[in-house]
Amino acid sequence: MTHSRQAEQLDRLSAALTDGSDLTAILDVLVDDLTVAVPSFVGLRMTLPVPGGPAVLSTMDHPVVPVVRASLLLRLDGIGVAAAGATVVYYAAVAHAFDDFAGTVRDHFRLPGIVVVDGHLAPDAGTGVALADLSLVDQAVGMLIESGHTRESARDAIAGRAAATGRTLAAAAAEVTDGHFPGAAH
Structure with a gap:
């Protein structure tokens, strides 16, 4: 029912939950129940x-x-x-x-x-921001924090780069994770 990319993202999110929830299984049950109803x-x-x-x-x-x-x-x-x-x-x-x-x-x-x-x-x-894009933005924020940014200044830097280049947050975040963003740790 879910695509492999979506399933991969749900698996990562599930692993981050402290209550042991399996988001892929929850979504599958929800879809099955809705299809019956x-x-x-x-x-x-x-x-x-x-x-x-x-x-x-x-x-x-x-x-x-x-x-x-x-x-x-x-x-x-x-x-x-x-x-x-x-x-x-x-x-x-x-x-x-x-x-x-x-x-x-x-x-x-x-x-x-x-x-x-x-x-x-x-x-x-x-x-909206797709789950995979949100994960990419969070990774970029983490890299910028390692370079001395605060969480807020990292988010602002990514948002500013996206606005300045006319691109999405995910595209600006990819510049950070790919090492093409000034001030990002590699």
Whole structure:
């Protein structure tokens, strides 16, 4: 279900957790459960706010994106399981596939705007940072800290380089890890 790069990133994140969680297994179970509940389910996109830009976990970044005719955005901060700005968007191939689920969530939580149905029919790449890119940025920050930067000045240096060159944070971070960034330790 997950791509090898995504699985590798999830394995690294799982290894960093102190509670022994296996994120790949959790994601696989979630997708299996969603497929049972919504047979036309084709994928999801989770966005979590983290320093350096939102981290995005998507099962929709394979080369052939399936036709999406229904979507449901769930605000995770609204149900108390994540920080402000955390969301998950579920996608399905059949129109109105999430209507019943949306009604159940609205009835249970009784919060306005907690779900948005069919507001995200195009599973675009968005402006978030992929897990692999986030890992690269963190590695670059570590290298700059070794060169005498503080965490904040390292992040600022990478963000400044990205802005000055019109490139992404990940591209600027790659300059650090590849040794092509002034002031980076090798």
